[in-house]
Amino acid sequence: MFQASRLFFLIWLDIKRFFRDTKYVLFIIALPIIFYIIYTAIFPKNANVNGVPWSEYCLISMIAFGIMGNAINLLGTKIADERKKMVYLLESISS
Template identity: 60%
Template sequence: MKKAKSFLYLTQLNTRRIFRDFKYVLLIIALPMFFYVIYSEIFPQNAAVNGISWKEYSLISLICFGIMGNAINLLGTKVANEKNDNWYAYLKVSVIN
């Protein structure tokens, strides 16, 4: 039970840290949502790709875009910044573990 509470607390802490970074929110979350709204309204309702409706196809592709954008552009710099800030050392000595 204690491990579950500490895991939830760490998850909440990391979620707050993520949403403080404006660049992350803009590039990884807002931009794919914007593209999805634009692309799903441009094409006709009956458009399909290999039997999959266009809205579903573009949603899946933009989710992949966000995941790959995170991995390529921001994940490495976040890990490097956390290493410089001694974030993991803080987690080791904090009471939340």
């Protein structure tokens, strides 16, 4: 049981860290939602793409947009920044 509570604590810390960085929140959550609202407002309600209603098709596209945007643009720079901070921390500890 100790491992499960520790895991939930680490997940909670990661969620808090995620929402502290406004760049992540903007590009991963807010931007796809804004695009979804705009695109569903522009096209007619009865539009279909290969038999799928446009609103559902656009929703899946915006979810993929958010995931790919995170993976391509933001996640790599976040990992590099964390590694750089860890290297500086280790250098300061070792000297």
